[in-house]
Amino acid sequence: MRKLIAKILLLVMCVSFVMAFSGCDKEEPVTGVGTSDAPYMEYLGDYEYSATPIAMVYEEVEGEDGFFGIQYRKVEDLGGLSTQGDIAICLYFYSSFNTSAASLTAGVEDLAQTLTGRVLFVAIDVSAHEDIGEAYNVYQCPEFILINDAARISTFDSSSHDMWTINDVASWLSDNGYAPDYSLLD
Numbered sequence: 168m169r170k171l172i173a174k175i176l177l178l179v180m181c182v183s184f185v186m187a188f189s190g191c192d193k194e195e196p197v198t199g200v201g202t203s204d205a206p207y208m209e210y211l212g213d214y215e216y217s218a219t220p221i222a223m224v225y226e227e228v229e230g231e232d233g234f235f236g237i238q239y240r241k242v243e244d245l246g247g248l249s250t251q252g253d254i255a256i257c258l259y260f261y262s263s264f265n266t267s268a269a270s271l272t273a274g275v276e277d278l279a280q281t282l283t284g285r286v287l288f289v290a291i292d293v294s295a296h297e298d299i300g301e302a303y304n305v306y307q308c309p310e311f312i313l314i315n316d317a318a319r320i321s322t323f324d325s326s327s328h329d330m331w332t333i334n335d336v337a338s339w340l341s342d343n344g345y346a347p348d349y350s351l352l353d
Contacts, residue, residue: 207287210248215241219292220299222248223279237276242289245299252316255286255345258303260310262294271309274333278340281347286313286340311336313343 211222214229220242228234242248249256259275261268272290279288293300293308303312303319311323323339325331337347 206253207248207251210242210244210251212241212243214238219295220245220289223276223288223290225280225283237279239290245289248287248289249314250317254284255313255315255320257282257286257288257340258312258314259288259290260293260300260303260305260308260312261290262308263292264294265308268309271333274336277352278333278337278347281337281349281351282340282345283351286345311339313340313345 211224215221216239218241221239222242223237224240225235226238228236228238257278259272261272275288275290279286282288291299293305300306305312307324307326309325311325313320313322321339321343323336328335340347
C-alpha cells in the first residue's frame with residue numbers, strides 16, 4: 168500500500184512540475200501585443216492549427232482563465248502583413264514532409280514568445296505553398312527570413328550550415344538586433 172501511495176505522490180509531483188513549466192503562463196503580453204488592438208492583427212484571422220501560413224501570436228488562451236501562450240492564427244493577408252512597419256516579421260519556411268520540423272517548430276514557438284512585441288513569426292509550409300517559397304527564393308527548408316516594412320533584413324539559410332540548432336537561429340536574430348528575452352519563458 169505504501170508503494171502505491173508513493174507512486175501516486177510521485178506522479179502528482181511530476182504532473183505539477185510539467186504544468187508549472189508548460190508553454191502557458193499567467194503573465195500578460197505587452198500592451199497591444201497579441202490583442203485585438205495590435206496593429207498587425209488586422210492581417211490575421213481566426214485560430215487555425217492546420218492552415219498555412221500561420222502566425223504564432225502570444226496571447227490569452229481562450230477558455231483558460233487568464234493563461235497566455237502561443238496561439239496559431241491564420242494569416243489572411245501575407246502581403247499586407249509583410250509591408251506593415253509596426254513589427255518585424257520572421258518567415259519560417261518548413262516542409263510538412265520533413266518529420267523533424269515538429270521539434271524545430273517547438274523551438275520557433277519559444278522564440279516567438281521571447282520576442283513578443285518585436286518579431287512576429289509566420290510559419291509557411293512550402294509543400295502547400297510553393298508559390299510563396301518561390302517568391303522569397305526559398306528552395307530548401309527550413310529557412311528563416313527576417314523582414315521589416317517589406318524589406319528583407321537577413322536570411323538564415325540552414326543549408327549553408329553543416330550543423331545548427333535553434334540556438335543558432337536565436338544568435339542570428341540577436342545579430343540582427345532582435346535578442347530574445349528568455350525571461351519571458353518563465
